[in-house]
Amino acid sequence: NAGVTQxxxxxxxxxxxxxxxxxxxxxxxxxxxWYRQDPGMGLKLIYYSVGAGITDKGEVPNGYNVSRSxxxxxxxxxxxxxxxxxxxxxxASSYTTGQGNSPLHFGNGTRLxxx
Amino acid sequence: QQQVKQSPQxxxxxxxxxxxxxxxxxxxxxxxxxxYQQFPGKGPAxxxxxxxxxxxxxEGRFTISFNKSAxxxxxxxxxxxxxxxxxxxxxxxxxxxxxxxxxxxxxLQVKP
Numbered sequence: 001n002a003g004v005t006q007x008x009x010x011x012x013x014x015x016x017x018x019x020x021x022x023x024x025x026x027x028x029x030x031x032x033x034w035y036r037q038d039p040g041m042g043l044k045l046i047y048y049s050v051g052a053g054i055t056d057k058g059e060v061p062n063g064y065n066v067s068r069s070x071x072x073x074x075x076x077x078x079x080x081x082x083x084x085x086x087x088x089x090x091x092a093s094s095y096t097t098g099q100g101n102s103p104l105h106f107g108n109g110t111r112l113x114x115x
Numbered sequence: 116q117q118q119v120k121q122s123p124q125x126x127x128x129x130x131x132x133x134x135x136x137x138x139x140x141x142x143x144x145x146x147x148x149x150x151y152q153q154f155p156g157k158g159p160a161x162x163x164x165x166x167x168x169x170x171x172x173x174e175g176r177f178t179i180s181f182n183k184s185a186x187x188x189x190x191x192x193x194x195x196x197x198x199x200x201x202x203x204x205x206x207x208x209x210x211x212x213x214x215x216x217x218x219x220x221x222x223l224q225v226k227p
Contacts, residue, residue, distance in 0.1 A: 004158070031213050033213070035217075040124065040219055040220070041219060042119075042121070042204060042217040042218050042219045042220050043159070043204065043215075043217040044217070045214055045215070045216075048213055048214065050213065058214060059216075090158050090159070092158070094213070096213075103149065103160075103161035103164075104151075104159075104161065104215065106157075106158025106159050106160065107158050108156065108157055108158050109156075109157075109158055
């Protein structure tokens with residue numbers, strides 16, 4: 001049982017480059033989330049999705065885009081990478097809204113450096 | 116109004132001691148308060164959670180205390196063990212939104 005799988009684990013980008021962070025879950029969860037984690041700042045919600053074809057912005061969506069064409073996959077797209085996007089990115093999923101008996105299941109993260 | 120403030124930023128406790136981490140929130144519409152535990156190189160994992168209709172919830176050595184009037188909640192780790200060394204995050208959300216707002220995190224080190 002793989003859970004939430006994120007690829008790649010590490011990536012270095014040059015300023016202005018683009019990339020897609022991949023996230024896949026095999027738990028048939030309908031809710032999926034992207035967070036970024038910066039030292040001393042906790043986790044900030046970038047985008048989330050309540051099901052295939054439905055996405056919405058979180059706290060810090062600028063500079064990112066998402067799509068949700070299937071229940072399993074929720075890729076995060078960075079266009080025109082900037083040093084401020086250097087962070088650790090976590091994808092998560094949950095069966096419902098991530099409350100009560102439906103906690104968020106996180107992947108192991110992608111560490112991105114933009115230089 | 117969306118912030119969750121967590122303290123301390125770091126904590127060192129001797130084995131067998133009590134670790135206490137505090138959080139405060141502003142939005143009175145929040146009605147779900149989980150704590151997540153994160154080990155290096157891993158994603159966070161749910162540790163324990165509480166709703167505002169109770170003042171305390173205990174699971175093993177981990178206890179959440181909740182003070183609705185003060186808009187504060189805390190995590191107590193009794194008989195702290197070196198294996199508890201990790202980063203702990205409090206969080207809060209409104210029902211049915213799926214948007215967890217996280218605190219800044221506390222790095223706990225339990226010395227043997």
